[in-house]
Amino acid sequence: xxxxxxxxxxxxxxxxxxxxxxxxxxxxxxxxxxxxxxxxxxxxxxxxxxxxxxxxxxxxxxxxxxxxxxxxxxxxxxxxxxxxxxxxxxxxxxxxxxxxxxxxxxxxxxxxxxxxxxxxxxxxxxxxxxxxxxxxxxxxxxxxxxxxxxxxxxxxxxxxxxxxxxxxxxxxxxxxxxxxxxxxxxxxxxxxxxxxxxxxxxxxxxxxxxxxxxxxxxxxxxxxxx
Amino acid sequence: xxxxxxxxxxxxxxxxxxxxxxxxxxxxxxxxxxxxxxxxxxxxxxxxxxxxxxxxxxxxxxxxxxxxxxxxxxxxxxxxxxxxxxxxxxxxxxxxxxxxxxxxxxxxxxxxxxxxxxxxxxxxxxxxxxxxxxxxxxxxxxxxxxxxxxxxxxxxxxxxxxxxxxxxxxxxxxxxxxxxxxxxxxxxxxxxxxxxxxxxxxxxxxxxxxxxxxxxxxxxxxxxxx
DNA sequence: CGGCTTATTATTGGATCCAATTAAGGGCAA
DNA sequence: TTGCCCTTAATTGGATCCAATAATAAGCCG
Numbered sequence: 043x044x045x046x047x048x049x050x051x052x053x054x055x056x057x058x059x060x061x062x063x064x065x066x067x068x069x070x071x072x073x074x075x076x077x078x079x080x081x082x083x084x085x086x087x088x089x090x091x092x093x094x095x096x097x098x099x100x101x102x103x104x105x106x107x108x109x110x111x112x113x114x115x116x117x118x119x120x121x122x123x124x125x126x127x128x129x130x131x132x133x134x135x136x137x138x139x140x141x142x143x144x145x146x147x148x149x150x151x152x153x154x155x156x157x158x159x160x161x162x163x164x165x166x167x168x169x170x171x172x173x174x175x176x177x178x179x180x181x182x183x184x185x186x187x188x189x190x191x192x193x194x195x196x197x198x199x200x201x202x203x204x205x206x207x208x209x210x211x212x213x214x215x216x217x218x219x220x221x222x223x224x225x226x227x228x229x230x231x232x233x234x235x236x237x238x239x240x241x242x243x244x245x246x247x248x249x250x251x252x253x254x255x256x257x258x259x260x261x262x263x264x265x266x267x268x
Numbered sequence: 269x270x271x272x273x274x275x276x277x278x279x280x281x282x283x284x285x286x287x288x289x290x291x292x293x294x295x296x297x298x299x300x301x302x303x304x305x306x307x308x309x310x311x312x313x314x315x316x317x318x319x320x321x322x323x324x325x326x327x328x329x330x331x332x333x334x335x336x337x338x339x340x341x342x343x344x345x346x347x348x349x350x351x352x353x354x355x356x357x358x359x360x361x362x363x364x365x366x367x368x369x370x371x372x373x374x375x376x377x378x379x380x381x382x383x384x385x386x387x388x389x390x391x392x393x394x395x396x397x398x399x400x401x402x403x404x405x406x407x408x409x410x411x412x413x414x415x416x417x418x419x420x421x422x423x424x425x426x427x428x429x430x431x432x433x434x435x436x437x438x439x440x441x442x443x444x445x446x447x448x449x450x451x452x453x454x455x456x457x458x459x460x461x462x463x464x465x466x467x468x469x470x471x472x473x474x475x476x477x478x479x480x481x482x483x484x485x486x487x488x489x490x491x492x493x494x
Numbered sequence: 495c496g497g498c499t500t501a502t503t504a505t506t507g508g509a510t511c512c513a514a515t516t517a518a519g520g521g522c523a524a
Numbered sequence: 525t526t527g528c529c530c531t532t533a534a535t536t537g538g539a540t541c542c543a544a545t546a547a548t549a550a551g552c553c554g
Contacts, residue, residue: 045537046537046538047537047538070504070505070506071505071506072504072505072506080538080539081538081539081540082506082538082539082540083537083538083539083540084537084538086313086506086507087312087313087316087537090313090316090317091316091320094317094320094321095320096419102546103505103506103545103546104504104505104506104545104546104547105505105506115415115416118414118415118416118417119416121355121414121416122352122355122414122416122417122420125351125352125354125355126348126351126420128351129347129348129351188344188347188348189341189344190341190344190345190347190348190424190427190430191344191348193322193423193424194348194352194420194423194424197419197420197423198416198419198420201416204416271507272507272508273507273508296534296535296536297535297536298534298535298536306508306509307508307509307510308508308509308510308536309507309508309509309510310507310508312536312537313507328516328517329515329516329517329535329536330516330517330534330535330536331535331536
């Protein structure tokens with residue numbers, strides 16, 4: 043209630059991401075405003091922003107509809123994330139890691155090693171891995187030292203499932219997740235090795251491939267529009 | 269007057285791109301609204317959109333300031349454009365060119381050849397080359413067949429000087445421009461050759477390098493903030 | 495009976511008004 | 525004289541109102 047604008051934006055984002063508003067749903071100002079208990083103004087702002095982010099598309103001259111996102115869309119967005127993070131890794135390797143970045147990355151690797159050392163995963167480990175994973179990618183991006191890459195990535199990550207933060211782990215099959223996440227973590231190790239040795243091309247190629255590790259195809263197939 | 273909203277947006281974009289509103293300039297709603305002769309509402313919309321596009325940054329909790337764009341920012345944005353168009357080229361090569369794309373690209377090459385055949389450039393040729401250049405990049409992007417790449421590029425191109433459309437030709441030194449644009453056109457030829465032969469990696473590498481052809485460093489150095 | 499035209503309604507965009515928040519400046523006290 | 529607090533002004537965000545526009549439905553004419 044303190045910030046209706048931000049509230050509306052968050053709510054709509056969440057409803058779109060969660061599938062509560064499936065692709066193709068028409069969003070008019072007045073009904074949504076009434077549904078959320080605010081005036082039309084914050085809704086208008088939110089709709090414009092969500093359009094800019096690519097979550098909504100204009101329905102002719104009359105309002106917006108929720109974007110229908112296909113599996114191909116997600117794969118393409120992940121591919122884009124791959125080349126962008128790859129470029130960040132290339133630049134980081136060429137510039138060299140500074141002290142704090144090096145320490146942070148080593149910490150990420152150690153945290154991951156601790157998770158996998160016991161040979162299996164327990165429920166809380168998924169969240170711990172996600173946290174470490176986000177940190178790793180964030181540090182790497184910062185080490186790339188390019189505002190343009192950061193912005194392009196932030197824009198790209200608006201798409202549901204495309205972000206690093208949405209790695210869609212299946213908590214019901216911890217055995218399978220162990221292998222998947224362990225593989226991803228090994229890629230982290232390899233990327234760090236390449237960075238430390240100044241091997242830009244290798245770091246880039248690894249990060250490009252690593253983007254695919256986010257995808258858990260079978261899980262994604264359910265709950266997609268069109 | 270028919271469309272105050274779009275008018276305000278266009279005007280502000282142009283004033284920012286032209287340097288009439290230099291980096292760091294504070295933009296408050298009321299003064300700009302009065303200056304443009306409209307109410308605060310379309311200005312508010314425009315400011316939000318321009319913030320999303322990255323042309324404005326928030327000044328604390330009070331209004332926006334025009335983003336200061338450095339030469340490094342532009343180089344980084346061009347680098348990002350390179351990897352994105354490179355990815356589009358890679359995908360286009362792997363998917364294969366369809367009939368209309370192939371024809372359109374050949375037409376672009378022929379148009380360019382005609383321009384350079386006479387051994388020198390005349391004033392109107394610059395505009396003709398720009399037109400052909402935009403067409404070439406557009407067709408290639410379409411051939412990549414990825415909405416994610418297109419969106420990432422569109423967002424990246426909002427930055428002044430970063431877009432394909434801003435190749436900053438120096439009309440006072442047509443001799444130098446002849447060599448520069450001819451080189452760029454040769455890269456177009458090479459990219460098409462790679463595409464036609466299904467050489468994805470080659471096409472990608474060429475497009476990545478080709479992005480740099482937009483930059484005319486000496487011309488850009490003047491008129492930049494900070 | 496069907497197509498075209500017109501009228502009505504739904505919906506967005508713009509303007510003005512109001513409240514809330516923050517920054518700045520001045521005054522008072524130590 | 526300086527620092528802190530209080531008051532005031534400026535500016536943004538939200539709500540309501542009004543106008544313009546497009547879509548839909550109904551009625552009339554062919």
